[in-house]
Amino acid sequence: MLLGIDVGSITTKIVAMDDKGDELIASFVTRNEGKPIEAIRRSLNAIEKEIGNGSYITGVGATGSARFLAAHLLGADIVKNEITCHALAVIDFLPSARTVIEIGGQDSKIIILRNQVVVDFAMNTVCAAGTGSFLDHQAERLGLTIDEFSNLSLKSKRPVRIAGRCTVFAETDMIHKQQVGNSIEDIIAGLCHALASNYLNNVGRGKEILDPVVFQGGVAANPGIKKALERELKTSIIVPPHFQLMGAIGAAKLLRNKRDKKSSFKGFDIAKKEIYTRAFECDGCGNQCEVIVLLVQGELKACWGDQCQRYSSNKKELFIRWEKEQSQI
DSSP: OEEEEEEOSSEEEEEEEOTTSOOEEEEEEEEOTTOHHHHHHHHHHHHHHHHOTTOOOOEEEEESTTHHHHHHHHTOSEEOOHHHHHHHHHHHHOTTOOEEEEEOSSOEEEEEEETTEEEEEEEEOSOOTTSHHHHHHHHHHTTOOHHHHHHHGGGOSSOOOOOOSSHHHHHHHHHHHHHTTOOHHHHHHHHHHHHHHHHHHHTSTTOOOOSSEEEESGGGGOHHHHHHHHHHHTSOEEOOTTTTTHHHHHHHHTTTTOOOOOOOOOOGGGGGSOEEEEEEEOOSSTTOOEEEEEEETTEEEEEEOOTTOTTTTOHHHHHHHHHHHHHTO
């Protein structure tokens, strides 16, 4: 059985698939709430309950913004960026796909595929306008659940114009539109159109967006955003059944050609141990890398973040530096 985990900025997704990477056996999604280690712990416990603790894991793949944390913690056999994992999952889902729109909790990306090969991509990690965290905040401000917020835009008859190029301007404009008496439905629909336009003008700028277009990530659950993107692109958009899990699915699928059936997976019991991270700034050169250290049961296990791999490739050097850091506390 293969495990794929995608630890993003807002949520952690984990999947269990058969050894061929064809069948999704189990999955779990949880919010990080600022504690990715706890989210990974919950994910492992949940997936273990679904598949049984006697299941034999032949491979683990990790992706997402906290992929190195997940990889060192679980003992991942492969660690890949989100572009690679999302693209692979889409290619298996729809081999003819030529454009992938992915909008997650705090970032968004576009992937251009030609003949099942990634030929271009772009990411937006500067502004959160249009991402899941921004939409969650607006729903909460309006006293709505995210599901209510998502569906209300479809009831709009006259969407209003909202400034969607910045989260601050968008929220200010929404408040103004409320004060002058516009309906919530029209305001939300206007916001969806503004955010779709913002995405295409920033993330999709200069990209050749061709059919078929696949829309995934947590925001793909919002029919208002989907409708707005279809309106802007003048084409229909396909949302995969497991739109929120595509990164984790791709991470698991990367392992399907793994010949060695023995995995580096540290076992489900790792979730029951005391785990925490610490950081120090390396002064070895001008890069001044922030080195992240992983400790399990108080024991130094791994580190990452050093661009020259001064510590991650030399355990002795790491221990010496860590002891120095501890002595200064």
